[in-house]
Amino acid sequence: MKVAILGCGAIGGVVARSLRDGEVPGAELVGVVHAGPTDPPDLPVLGIEAATEQADLVVECAGQRALAELGPSIVASGADLLVVSVGALADDALLTKLRDTGPGTLHLCSGAVGGxxxxxxxxxxxxxxxxxxxxxxxxxxxxxxxxxxxxxxxxxxxxxxxxxxxxxxxxxxxxxxxxxxxxxxxxxxxxxxxxxxxxxxxxxxxxxxxxxxxxxxxxxxxxxxxxxHPSPGNPATSGVVPHAVLAAVAKLARPTGAFA
Structure with missing residues (x-):
């Protein structure tokens, strides 16, 4: 499964480097979509159109605004979308676009919470x-x-x-x-x-x-x-979140033998 990461901060950077290093069997990083002024030197950087063309799955790690702006075009391209910034889905119209429009499929990441x-x-x-x-x-x-x-x-x-x-x-x-x-x-x-x-x-x-x-x-x-524990890269988020994302990617890449 080819994976692109939207955002390369405290969450997206950890996810991208883990995928780059082959830590998720069945998943391969194609690149990151990065809006910052300086691109990460150790990761391939793509535009959003190239990312959706090359990826089977786009992982959103860029925040609610980025999800609202780019999410509909991602699922419309046919790529699946794994959402971290689920708070954006309080907008019913956005949730409907991402869930029901397709042909890409919407997936949600549990992030820092369980149960x-x-x-x-x-x-x-x-x-x-x-x-x-x-x-x-x-x-x-x-x-x-x-x-x-x-x-x-x-x-x-x-x-x-x-x-x-x-x-x-x-x-x-x-x-x-x-x-x-x-x-x-x-x-x-x-x-x-x-x-x-x-x-x-x-x-x-x-x-x-x-x-x-x-x-x-x-x-x-x-x-x-x-x-x-807070993330060392961004104390506003929890350090476990990127690993929850990686677990979700692993389930999508090889769905057998895991809790749904």
């Missing part, structure tokens, strides 16, 4: 009455451009945990695009954006990035806690 298979099964069996996710990260990584100067300084200087936002997953994902993809993943798993309540907490003393998911419904009660 999605159980939540999906519970939602299908007896329905869920409540789903919540609380994400806690080091405070400076949660500063956003839309915040005013006073709020930004409050987050940077806080000595105690501060709840920054609580609301429907769709709203929280839009407000924290680099940090709340996990909330979008949960909403997509249970197929109900309005049911999932998401909370973002800035904690200056948080040693790890934490996601606590709770759910109640007809099939049972569930609680998952995920605590990830």
């Amino acid at each position: 999605l298979d159980v939540l999906a099964a519970a939602a299908r069996e007896g329905g869920l009455s409540a789903v919540r996710i609380v994400t806690t990260k080091k405070a400076p990584t949660l500063v956003q451009r839309w915040m005013d100067a006073e709020q930004q300084e409050r987050i940077r200087s806080t000595a105690e945990p501060v709840e920054l936002m609580r609301g429907p997953a769709r709203e929280v994902t839009a407000a924290f695009p680099a940090s709340a993809n996990v909330a979008a993943s949960v909403a997509l798993a249970v197929e109900d954006w309005d049911l999932v309540e998401a909370t973002v907490v800035a904690d200056p003393n948080a040693p790890l990035t934490s996601h606590v998911i709770t759910a109640e419904g007809g099939s049972g009660d569930y609680r998952f806690e995920i605590r990830n």
